Amino acid sequence: MLTFVWSIAVLAGFLALAYRNAPGWLWTGAIALALAIAWGAHLLAPPLVILPAVMLVVLAIPLNFPPLRRALVSDGVLGLFRKILPAMTSTEREAIEAGTVGWDGELFSGRPDWKKLLALPPPKLTVDEQHFLDHECEELCGMVSDWETTNIYKDLPPPVWQFIKDKGFLGMIIPKEYGGLGFSAFAHSQVVAKLASRCSAVVVTVMVPNSLGPGELLRHYGTEEQKRHYLPRLARGIEIPCFALTNPHAGSDAAAIPDLGIVCRGEYQGRPTLGLKLTWDKRYITLGPVATLLGLAFRAFDPDHLLGDKEDLGITCALIPTHHPGVNIGRRHMPLNAVFQNGPNSGKDVFIPLDWVIGGQPMIGKGWRMLMECLAAGRAISLPSLSTGMSKLIVRATGGYARVRSQFKTPIGKFEGIEEPLSRMGGYLYSMDATHKLIAGMVDLGEKPAVLSAIAKYHLTDRGRRIAIDAMDIAGGKGICMGPSNFVGAAYMQVPVSITVEGANILTRSLIIFGQGAIRCHPYVLKEMAAANESDARTASIAFDRALFGHIGFLLSNFTRAFVLGMLGSHPVRVPDVAPEVRRYYQQLTRFSAALAFLADVSMGVLGGALKRKEKLSARLGDVLSYLFLCSATLKRFEDEGRQTADAPLMHWAIWDAMFRAQTAFEGVISNFPNRLIATLMRRTVFPLGRPYVVPSDKLGHEVARLLIEPSATRDRLTGGMYLSRADGDAIRTIESAVEATLAAEPIEARLREAQKTGRFSVKPGDDRAAAAQAANIITADELAIVRKATRLVDQVIRVDDFAQDLGISEMRPPASMASSEGAVARKAAA
Ligand SMILES: Cc1cc2nc3c(=O)[nH]c(=O)nc-3n(C[C@H](O)[C@H](O)[C@H](O)COP(=O)(O)OP(=O)(O)OC[C@H]3O[C@@H](n4cnc5c(N)ncnc54)[C@H](O)[C@@H]3O)c2cc1C
Numbered sequence: 038m039l040t041f042v043w044s045i046a047v048l049a050g051f052l053a054l055a056y057r058n059a060p061g062w063l064w065t066g067a068i069a070l071a072l073a074i075a076w077g078a079h080l081l082a083p084p085l086v087i088l089p090a091v092m093l094v095v096l097a098i099p100l101n102f103p104p105l106r107r108a109l110v111s112d113g114v115l116g117l118f119r120k121i122l123p124a125m126t127s128t129e130r131e132a133i134e135a136g137t138v139g140w141d142g143e144l145f146s147g148r149p150d151w152k153k154l155l156a157l158p159p160p161k162l163t164v165d166e167q168h169f170l171d172h173e174c175e176e177l178c179g180m181v182s183d184w185e186t187t188n189i190y191k192d193l194p195p196p197v198w199q200f201i202k203d204k205g206f207l208g209m210i211i212p213k214e215y216g217g218l219g220f221s222a223f224a225h226s227q228v229v230a231k232l233a234s235r236c237s238a239v240v241v242t243v244m245v246p247n248s249l250g251p252g253e254l255l256r257h258y259g260t261e262e263q264k265r266h267y268l269p270r271l272a273r274g275i276e277i278p279c280f281a282l283t284n285p286h287a288g289s290d291a292a293a294i295p296d297l298g299i300v301c302r303g304e305y306q307g308r309p310t311l312g313l314k315l316t317w318d319k320r321y322i323t324l325g326p327v328a329t330l331l332g333l334a335f336r337a338f339d340p341d342h343l344l345g346d347k348e349d350l351g352i353t354c355a356l357i358p359t360h361h362p363g364v365n366i367g368r369r370h371m372p373l374n375a376v377f378q379n380g381p382n383s384g385k386d387v388f389i390p391l392d393w394v395i396g397g398q399p400m401i402g403k404g405w406r407m408l409m410e411c412l413a414a415g416r417a418i419s420l421p422s423l424s425t426g427m428s429k430l431i432v433r434a435t436g437g438y439a440r441v442r443s444q445f446k447t448p449i450g451k452f453e454g455i456e457e458p459l460s461r462m463g464g465y466l467y468s469m470d471a472t473h474k475l476i477a478g479m480v481d482l483g484e485k486p487a488v489l490s491a492i493a494k495y496h497l498t499d500r501g502r503r504i505a506i507d508a509m510d511i512a513g514g515k516g517i518c519m520g521p522s523n524f525v526g527a528a529y530m531q532v533p534v535s536i537t538v539e540g541a542n543i544l545t546r547s548l549i550i551f552g553q554g555a556i557r558c559h560p561y562v563l564k565e566m567a568a569a570n571e572s573d574a575r576t577a578s579i580a581f582d583r584a585l586f587g588h589i590g591f592l593l594s595n596f597t598r599a600f601v602l603g604m605l606g607s608h609p610v611r612v613p614d615v616a617p618e619v620r621r622y623y624q625q626l627t628r629f630s631a632a633l634a635f636l637a638d639v640s641m642g643v644l645g646g647a648l649k650r651k652e653k654l655s656a657r658l659g660d661v662l663s664y665l666f667l668c669s670a671t672l673k674r675f676e677d678e679g680r681q682t683a684d685a686p687l688m689h690w691a692i693w694d695a696m697f698r699a700q701t702a703f704e705g706v707i708s709n710f711p712n713r714l715i716a717t718l719m720r721r722t723v724f725p726l727g728r729p730y731v732v733p734s735d736k737l738g739h740e741v742a743r744l745l746i747e748p749s750a751t752r753d754r755l756t757g758g759m760y761l762s763r764a765d766g767d768a769i770r771t772i773e774s775a776v777e778a779t780l781a782a783e784p785i786e787a788r789l790r791e792a793q794k795t796g797r798f799s800v801k802p803g804d805d806r807a808a809a810a811q812a813a814n815i816i817t818a819d820e821l822a823i824v825r826k827a828t829r830l831v832d833q834v835i836r837v838d839d840f841a842q843d844l845g846i847s848e849m850r851p852p853a854s855m856a857s858s859e860g861a862v863a864r865k866a867a868a
Pocket of ligand 1: 279281287288289290320321324372379534542543545547548652
């Protein structure tokens with residue numbers, strides 16, 4: 038009996054030590070104590086104590102002395118590690134090392150410190166920023182519509198272009214000292230989201246100069262002279278920038294661009310000048326056709342050694358005025374009927390002076406590093422905010438439409454079949470808004486969130502697409518027939534653009550999120566790699582030893598934590614002071630964090646460099662990390678907004694959905710893991726009692742759907758920050774008015790039906806029932822007006838646009854005064 042108690046105590050003690058990731062000396066002491074008790078109390082046969090005691094002296098004790106440990110273990114492992122470590126190119130290294138690690142590191146740690154997340158201050162707008170949103174941004178939204186830009190102007194109308202330039206929209210990220218608006222990342226993201234809820238051409242036009250491109254690169258790397266010359270011109274829209282990286286032969290693999298710059302002597306403005314002879318062929322370049330300033334990425338070579346010994350200098354970024362001789366620019370692509378300016382450009386043997394390189398001669402060859410370092414901030418803001426803003430428009434309009442469109446004498450939004458996509462739209466939007474605000478706030482706190490921005494880009498664009506698809510299904514024919522009253526067709530068509538740009542989504546999910554996350558966010562992997570690449574033997578040995586033993590403890594701890602928390606339903610996890618209804622989520626997410634850390638380590642350990650090619654496994658591990666981040670943002674939003682009880686169904690739906698998806702991703706890794714024995718160990722560790730999560734319940738979905746189809750403070754918070762036109766005839770305004778009118782008319786209609794049923798008045802087929810009811814004094818004249826108004830507005834909402842037989846092409850031409858080509862005008866002015 039005593040032996041049994043001792044065994045249980047030893048097991049519990051060891052689990053506790055592993056769970057807490059106890060240091061080696063504590064393990065050694067605990068093992069010694071356990072053996073001493075067993076010896077003193079005669080609990081085990083002497084050999085069963087002596088043998089472990091010998092091992093303790095020979096193995097465990099030396100492991101507590103780093104010099105001995107290095108000689109016995111670490112140095113050997115380091116040699117092996119160096120042999121199997123896949124070679125990393127400098128472009129891969131620069132991509133991996135770029136940016137900062139913050140909350141993603143916590144999620145990867147197996148024990149996220151939730152207090153840190155909750156302590157992040159919610160981002161706020163300054164008075165000026167709020168004023169800009171309420172006035173300039175509001176006014177700009179009122180000046181444009183998707184239908185007109187797409188079908189009449191095929192561009193933004195010239196007055197809109199002028200407004201954008203005059204009001205500083207193109208210089209939101211340019212500091213005030215250079216004439217820009219100097220907005221915070223949060224303000225920038227709010228502007229993008231608001232414009233996205235109105236018009237795709239306007240949002241992309243504003244978004245691109247404020248993302249990765251000449252402005253951002255100049256801010257960080259430009260010479261003072263370049264900054265003084267270009268930044269004020271960019272801020273005021275005197276220059277329209279574009280940034281050209283993509284070549285027909287290098288899309289996702291952008292580091293492989295074949296565009297060339299040969300260092301040579303030439304002539305510029307009549308003087309002999311050291312420069313670069315450029316040959317390039319770019320496509321898909323946003324704002325390219327109207328740009329006056331071309332940011333160009335190319336690979337620089339110095340075959341005549343005019344700059345030094347090296348021939349292949351590497352990727353380089355330069356700024357070229359588009360009126361410079363030899364620059365071919367101006368033709369357009371038509372990206373899914375979207376009319377933001379986008380097109381190819383090229384040049385052959387175009388000579389430019391060396392000081393057109395961003396940052397001047399010292400920055401030749403540093404282009405890739407510059408791009409990678411600047412990528413995170415833009416990626417965290419642009420497309421996540423665009424997708425969120427666009428989704429707000431779609432969710433609000435679709436919810437309203439589902440309330441006023443009736444079939445089978447019932448608003449379609451009340452059918453269970455429609456509730457399902459509606460609840461998905463609501464739950465997704467709640468977490469999208471939470472995520473885009475959280476990440477913008479992180480950027481404002483000085484982070485360059487490399488991994489989290491990839492997650493936000495992938496998941497928010499993907500959810501935006503899902504929302505557009507759901508909305509199309511709900512809208513039926515109304516979404517299909519294009520025209521000014523179609524509130525979803527254009528977004529549905531153009532949503533693949535967000536999926537493809539700034540890192541195409543499949544690549545981002547399969548290669549970047551986990552590929553970069555596992556190395557950057559892991560507390561030890563990057564340290565091990567750095568040690569392996571260290572040339573000084575002693576420094577390498579010491580650093581590798583520390584990282585290796587830290588890593589072993591980390592793995593053991595996460596293995597134990599994942600198992601123990603799985604067995605105990607994650608109840609032992611301590612949770613900070615949060616709303617009682619979300620406490621369990623924090624515990625469950627901590628459990629998943631430990632399981633992710635464990636699975637990631639085992640996958641990297643077993644598959645090594647081959648994991649890079651196992652993209653499906655890598656994608657699923659990245660999915661788990663992503664869902665943990667989306668849940669973190671969702672929970673933080675709930676706290677930051679004062680635990681709004683009325684919004685709780687949206688939050689619960691978003692968490693249940695993400696947790697279920699995370700569980701499915703775990704299952705996908707385990708079921709497909711190449712080594713079946715290890716897969717069994719993984720399953721027993723991560724899901725020792727089976728898989729606990731299920732899809733959000735139908736009851737919860739019903740509550741979410743109800744929140745979308747009726748006006749409420751929750752619906753306003755969910756779609757807060759979007760543009761709501763006050764203009765009569767505007768499609769969204771009409772839906773809003775129709776919803777209000779329908780709700781006002783419904784009790785009257787109910788009375789009217791009841792009166793008709795009980796025979797208080799009767800109507801013949803074709804009669805006006807409401808008028809008959811009023812004549813019979815069932816309803817008043819005012820009530821008749823309410824019913825009439827609802828009928829008229831609903832009729833307006835459900836109608837679709839129609840055109841002359843030539844599809845109105847003759848009516849769609851812009852007035853001659855508006856039709857001047859912006860590009861031609863701008864380039865002429867700049868020249
Ligand atoms: C409208 C629009 C605007 C753009 N604006 C600009 C701009 O302003 N400046 C600029 O330089 N570029 C711009 N681009 C280019 C954009 O960044 C590229 O389209 C993008 O990098 C993808 O390249 P690709 O289209 O050639 O696709 P590909 O690289 O051919 O990719 C095709 C598919 O293969 C997948 N894939 C590729 N590699 C992998 C992998 N290793 N694992 C898994 N899947 C993989 C991709 O995810 C994608 O789904 C724009 C593109 C569009 C369409």
